[in-house]
Amino acid sequence: MMTNDKAGGVNRRDFLATSGKTAIGAAMVVGAGTLLLPTQGWGMELKALKPETMATMIQMARDIYPHDHIGDKFYAKAMRAHDDGAADDAEKLAMLENGIADLDKRAGENGYLGLGWEEDRVAILHDIEDSGFFQAMRGSLVVGLYNQKALWPLFGYEGASAHKGGYIERGFDDIEWV
């Protein structure tokens, strides 16, 4: 039931070899405002945030709700709303850029993404979990991530049922193990 979503797309190593662009974690910055998720075949044009900031936000999102069978693009889609919001809200833009800069500073020389173990990144998140920045990230993510219909099958949730006649003929009482 739980299947990895490894959508096709650009092979990351090949891409790196030919483009010479900067890889940040699982993401990659292409040009001034573009972020690619090569293994996901997915990318986004950023309106306001620095691509490096978005790349770190995606990792932070995964560290907040770490589902190892869920691809980065779901986290990226959830984070994209922040970029949209920051495009016409200077205060929000500053909060996000400053929030990520603070994470990098706390992480030391190689920044948040330079910390290889989730445990070490999460320790930093615990230090800031009462901040407005963290709460804004988590609060939007709990809807922005789990409300993606494309993600529901990965949790075994079938979503809307009325158009299929409900479950009366489709297994509402089909378990046999109890």
Added chain:
Amino acid sequence: MAAPYDLNDDSVVVVIGSGAGGGTLGNELAQKGIDTVILEAGGRHEAEDFINDEWGSFGQLAWLDKRTTSGDWRVAKDFSGLPAWIVKAVGGSTTHWAGASLRFQPHEWKAKTTYGDVEGASLLDWPIDAEEMAPYYSKAEDKMGVTNTHGIPPLPGNNNYKVFEAGAKKLGYKQVHTGNMAINSQDRDGRTYCQQSGFCFQGCKFSAKWSTLYAEIPKGEATGKLEVRANAHVLQIQHGDDGKVTGVLYADADGNQHVQKARVVAVAGNSIESPRLLLNSASSMFSDGLANSSGMVGKNYMRHMTASVYASFDKPVNFYRGTTMAGIIQDESVHDPSRGFVGGYEMETLALGVPFMAAFLNPGAWGRQFAAAMDTYDHMAGMWIVGEDMPQESNAVSLSEEKDQYGLPAPNVHFSDHANDVAMRNHAWKQGMAVYDAVGATQTYPTPPYPSTHNLGTNRMSADAKDGVVNKWGQTHDIANLFVSDGSQFTTGAAENPTLTIVSLAIRQADYIAEQMGQKAI
């Protein structure tokens, strides 16, 4: 006269709200030939318009007007602007409710006598009892098509129920069944039977679940004696020099304000909006708000002792399939102080979709423990726990400093648990987890209360006018032609889901209003 009614028609009964109380009262009055206007703040969405999507439906139906919170309840921290998960639409919260329809137990009408003095609690006996209510309960069960009453067969148990029942029986519980549900188990009253869609909370697209929206209101409208005015948000109840109410001021969909004259006004806006409306209707004659000589309007806010227990198993459950709440364990609903608290609680099956599970499993939680629980979503079972909470005068709906979209003070909902509530919740969590452990749960999750779905007590019924807001008929002690017709009448909350009692009280109140109008007493 016949519907629709003129704004200046002062012969009509105006009912504010169209949910379990208002929608039922409106139909009952119309059936008696009484000219009735229901003013409903929300829009009219028919069953086919309902949305099988948790957040989408929430946006369609939920009451999202400005509200504030205070007190030490966790909802005030996690959902500070959303103290309650109730509905702003024709049908009110009967669009969203799960259908559980339980009678109060006889002793629960007499909480003060049964439980004695409980420190910090403002307990009171209801001025009515089980015997007096029995015929009205029977009428309500018949009207609503409640399973396991009136010869109506039970609903079939879904996957979530199978796990729940097996655990309950292993634990030794005896009173375990698929509930007394106002959800058709067979075609009845022109509506089909439950198709096990799993979206009871989002409005039943099959109309199998009783709702005033399609089971009461159209019948009233068919008499020509009921007009339901949607998008009519009442701002103030007005009165004359004699202290009798004369009509209500409301805003329509475009924000234009109108006054609907009335012979009688019945308030049924749920336990947050009803006291707020009475308080916002303060005048030079009634400076503390209408019907508030006791000072009890808005006080004694109750929300039931609630909690949930979810559990993960090594095998699939797919608990989101089928009727959301068709499963109950009633063994703990008794009053047995040896458990360390007064009153009792019911355990009822419950499932949420992925979006709401993420929001409500452990609000604010994050990290690998939370994610691991979510990863087992299709291997989860779940139950809701609902028990009697202690009325406390300090738990209250009052007027906030903040204003709503009409510039009127928004309601503030203040709540802190009583020690009895905490003791009961801890007991219920333990028993709920034991139910699932008994059938091999690999993890169990004691989940805190959601934003309130059962809002009660803020215009409570009392024998003595100094103790409450309304008399045994829901008629305000202070103003003869002003009634309260929703759960805010509740003197105490009992352990049971409140809708059946609200409907029963509305049927009874309709008889009384008709009699009083016939006698020209109002």
